[in-house]
Amino acid sequence: MTITEAIVEVMRAKASPMTAEEAYRAILEAKLYEFHADNPEHVVRSQIRRHCEGIDFPSAATTKHFRLVGENRYEPLPNAVRLQPKSRKAELKPTKMPPKNVPPHASSLRDLQVLHGKYVSELKKKILNDLKKMSPSAFELFAKRLLDVYGFHDTKVTQISGDGGIDGYGKLKVGLANLNVAFQCKRWTKGNIQRPEIDKFRGAAQGDFEQGLFFTTASFSEGAIAASIKRGAVPIILVDGDSMVDLMFEKGFGVQIETLSIPSYALDLALGNDDPEP
Numbered sequence: 001m002t003i004t005e006a007i008v009e010v011m012r013a014k015a016s017p018m019t020a021e022e023a024y025r026a027i028l029e030a031k032l033y034e035f036h037a038d039n040p041e042h043v044v045r046s047q048i049r050r051h052c053e054g055i056d057f058p059s060a061a062t063t064k065h066f067r068l069v070g071e072n073r074y075e076p077l078p079n080a081v082r083l084q085p086k087s088r089k090a091e092l093k094p095t096k097m098p099p100k101n102v103p104p105h106a107s108s109l110r111d112l113q114v115l116h117g118k119y120v121s122e123l124k125k126k127i128l129n130d131l132k133k134m135s136p137s138a139f140e141l142f143a144k145r146l147l148d149v150y151g152f153h154d155t156k157v158t159q160i161s162g163d164g165g166i167d168g169y170g171k172l173k174v175g176l177a178n179l180n181v182a183f184q185c186k187r188w189t190k191g192n193i194q195r196p197e198i199d200k201f202r203g204a205a206q207g208d209f210e211q212g213l214f215f216t217t218a219s220f221s222e223g224a225i226a227a228s229i230k231r232g233a234v235p236i237i238l239v240d241g242d243s244m245v246d247l248m249f250e251k252g253f254g255v256q257i258e259t260l261s262i263p264s265y266a267l268d269l270a271l272g273n274d275d276p277e278p
Contacts, residue, residue, distance in 0.1 A: 003047050003182040006032040008065055009078045017073035018205060037237040038211075045216035048074050053081060054121055061247035068117045069115065110206045116187060122246045127254065131241065132189045132217045143215045146244070149182065149253045160188060165204030177208040182209040188218035198236055205234050215244060 001009075010026035018026070024044040038073055049055055052074060053064040062083040063254050066074045089159045115168045134142065137157075144155045147170055155170030171178040182205040186193060193216050205212045212234055219240045220228075228236045239247070248254050 003033055003043065004065060006030075007044060007048060010072070011076045017069040017075045019072050020048050020074070022076075023048070035092045038229055039237055042237070043248065047247075053077065054117065055242070068121065070116060071120055072246070095255065098276055104228055109262070112262065120249075122220060123255075124242070124249070127245050127248065128217065128241045131244070132187060136187055138186070138218070139215075141214075143185050144168050144170070146251075146253060147181075147213070149251045149258075152181065156271060163231055167202055167262070169209065179211055180209045181211045181213060183213040183215060186214070186216040186218065188216055192219040192221045193219050193224050193238075195227045198224045198227045199240075202230075202234050202236055205236075207208065209234060213239060215239045217241040217244070263267065 007023050008026045009032060010030060011025055013030075014022075014026065015133065018042045021041060024041045027044070035043065048066055050061045051063060051065040053067050053069070063085070064077060064081045066076055069075050131142070133137065140157050147155050152170040152172050156166060157168040158166055165184070167179070169182045172181055173179075182201075184197075186197070186199045193214070201212055201214060213237055214228075216239070219242075220238050225238065228238050246267050
């Protein structure tokens, strides 16, 4: 069973939208897949995004298994949808129309959820485009502050003249110990990060740090992804542009949440399960 198949199975078993974290925990509980990656939850989130309709980036898969529901929850499509191989931006095949007996309020709520999903998708694109417009030094400072929000401490950005291939570093408390982490930032507007960049960063971090974080506004090549985890070497956690924006949403960093109260039908809960006496 592949990771994607395991995600689809746990989502269908729950029969309601799930976050990537919930899907990851459900896979562990059901023992559907054995993870060997250093950050398996990130792997699950990446696979969901790669196979999610309406989310397009260079390494996205042409076969779609999921759709976004709300801000950060996903649900499986009734059937997998495959994009035309000649165009990654081809229109997705329409899903089945709802039954004619669906109440108008339920249909409107679904339309509202779809509209919300489109809004969130467009907002994420806007944020990523603005990150790409930052200066390299501003992007390094942004990455430092993002790590601070995540829970790192003693984070610093190194001086450009003598960074030795490391843009910054910090510590993350893991249990009773502190994990020394180095980070590298590449604010690229096109292309993707290749394996030599990963190897160069690992060489700079080896010996002084237990882990590396590689931030980029672009994406990673298959070679870079394969080289990120090597036995006996410093593991390099890859954070591409889409994952970085997802983390901003998760931590409420650079994103202001506007609360909109949306009531839904629940009259049956008010009446209870008891039938009235004749």
